[in-house]
Amino acid sequence: MTPPELHDHTRSPRVYLGLIRDWTPPALLAAAAIALWEGLVWMLDVQRWLLPAPSVIVRELVSSGGLLIDHAATTLTEVLLGFALAAAAGILLAAAVASSRLLERSIYPFIIASQTIPYIAIAPLLLVWVGPEITSKVIVVALISFFPIVVNLVDGLRSTDREVVDVLRTLGANRAQLFLKLHVHAAVPYFMSGLKVAAVTSVIGAVVGEWVGAQAGLGWLMKVSGPQFQTPRVFAAIVVLSAIAIILFLVIAGIEKWLLRRYRRNSR
Amino acid sequence: MTVRPRAWRESMTPWTSPPLLDVRGLAKSYPPRRRGEAPLHVLENVNFSVREGEFIAVIGPSGSGKSTLLNVIAGLESPSAGAVAIEGDPQLERLGRIAYMHQQDLLLPWRTVLENGRIGLELQGEAKQEANRKTAALAERFGLTDVLDQRPWQLSGGMRQRAALLRATLPERRVLLLDEPFGALDAITRSALQAWLTSVLDRQKTAVILVTHDVEEAILLSDRVLVLRGQPGAIAAQFHVPLPRPRSQAAAADPPFIALKSALIHSLQAPWQ
Numbered sequence: 001m002t003p004p005e006l007h008d009h010t011r012s013p014r015v016y017l018g019l020i021r022d023w024t025p026p027a028l029l030a031a032a033a034i035a036l037w038e039g040l041v042w043m044l045d046v047q048r049w050l051l052p053a054p055s056v057i058v059r060e061l062v063s064s065g066g067l068l069i070d071h072a073a074t075t076l077t078e079v080l081l082g083f084a085l086a087a088a089a090g091i092l093l094a095a096a097v098a099s100s101r102l103l104e105r106s107i108y109p110f111i112i113a114s115q116t117i118p119y120i121a122i123a124p125l126l127l128v129w130v131g132p133e134i135t136s137k138v139i140v141v142a143l144i145s146f147f148p149i150v151v152n153l154v155d156g157l158r159s160t161d162r163e164v165v166d167v168l169r170t171l172g173a174n175r176a177q178l179f180l181k182l183h184v185h186a187a188v189p190y191f192m193s194g195l196k197v198a199a200v201t202s203v204i205g206a207v208v209g210e211w212v213g214a215q216a217g218l219g220w221l222m223k224v225s226g227p228q229f230q231t232p233r234v235f236a237a238i239v240v241l242s243a244i245a246i247i248l249f250l251v252i253a254g255i256e257k258w259l260l261r262r263y264r265r266n267s268r
Numbered sequence: 269m270t271v272r273p274r275a276w277r278e279s280m281t282p283w284t285s286p287p288l289l290d291v292r293g294l295a296k297s298y299p300p301r302r303r304g305e306a307p308l309h310v311l312e313n314v315n316f317s318v319r320e321g322e323f324i325a326v327i328g329p330s331g332s333g334k335s336t337l338l339n340v341i342a343g344l345e346s347p348s349a350g351a352v353a354i355e356g357d358p359q360l361e362r363l364g365r366i367a368y369m370h371q372q373d374l375l376l377p378w379r380t381v382l383e384n385g386r387i388g389l390e391l392q393g394e395a396k397q398e399a400n401r402k403t404a405a406l407a408e409r410f411g412l413t414d415v416l417d418q419r420p421w422q423l424s425g426g427m428r429q430r431a432a433l434l435r436a437t438l439p440e441r442r443v444l445l446l447d448e449p450f451g452a453l454d455a456i457t458r459s460a461l462q463a464w465l466t467s468v469l470d471r472q473k474t475a476v477i478l479v480t481h482d483v484e485e486a487i488l489l490s491d492r493v494l495v496l497r498g499q500p501g502a503i504a505a506q507f508h509v510p511l512p513r514p515r516s517q518a519a520a521a522d523p524p525f526i527a528l529k530s531a532l533i534h535s536l537q538a539p540w541q
Contacts, residue, residue, distance in 0.1 A: 161374075163370060163372065163374055164374050164376070166339075166342075166344050166368075167368070167370065167374050167435075168387070168391070169344060169363050170342050170343070170344065170363060170364070170366065170367070170368040171364065171387060171388040171391050171435070171436075171439065172363060172364025172365075172388070172391050172392060172439070173391045177391055181387065181390070181391070182376070185376065185378050188378075262377070262378045262419055263377055263378055
């Protein structure tokens, strides 16, 4: 329905000006911080095993590129599998909690209690239970990530005004129809918020899992590089990890924007 | 003109056909929120019936239980005492049999006007194509054809109320409840929509119960005005509107209209138990 010229403004110079305005301050801040870091390291002659200069880290990123990519692939696999597991479990749990007060009262306390478990303590046990392969890491990722998904989705499934529910009831909707035609749609913005948080925590989960016991992965690489005084490599791994988390976040934010294009208020 | 419920019930003429909707001895109270508080009595001994094609206005101050009355009639809440019968059967499930439109449009923001309009048919399991066809056909009468692909938040308040009425009326129920349907609109849009409402409603089939606190709106649209007053609310008086329908805004200047309006206002303000 919308005439095509209305879409063209996304490519107009004004939008580029807007992008420049949005991104210039953080870019300048980052550049200043990196320059300060670089300058201080050279001026104070800090040993590179103690704190490598940014230029050293960049050089490490290039020279160990292949190694970093190999380990990043392992970590990314753990993150994606754990994330998918968390999303699936989160959807099931949230649907159960939102569908009945009895289930809510019985399940919700355990969901909250699960977040008080120190994963660093349980990760070695997982290693014993399921072996040193990728599975233990996937489980840690899922355990950390399902919580924001469940909590947000439960809120979302409950976010509908009673009056809107009443409108559909007077139109003859049964419980299943209310769930599928109303609650699920109303929950989408909340669900996507939960996924964005989970995207970041899932990377942390993978590192925790690898730290405790693994044969590969960026977390493992950091763990073995540190004691060998290969501090530039530790920092390079952190850069790659951050990049993974940011990209994952941006991908989900993009999907969110696409899904919420019809909701107006919730899409920014 | 103020008559107590019992008296006017006896004065009612026996209908040739059973009433479409019959409200008998209806009471609604809510249990106390906290211990030690008294229960909240919202409605007590409400009696009236509505015939096919009849347009009834229920008028009363805020807090007289107007919306609660509609919620009970719609089947959203169960009465504490008494019964509501449609087509003579008080056991019949009323959810899905009575159309209900609220003051807010309550349209689903992720659905277009077409998708919002057809949802009642969708819930009945009607095939999508057929539902779309019916929706588009009625939308034409409602003046919504040009906005069928738009979402509610792209429309003005008046258009959203039209879309809400489209959704309520598409499943073709025999009773339509209107809870201050134009209350949230500006005066100009409101009077335009009042005139429009009389033109789109199928007088032959639908019985309408309109809840409002606008005296003029009540007289302009209805055959009969019920005054709901008191706490708990009860029907304090009823007035027949002796003017031919449909009425234009100009009718508001007619002497009978003005006389009825002052009588109604008097009955709303007169001391009441």
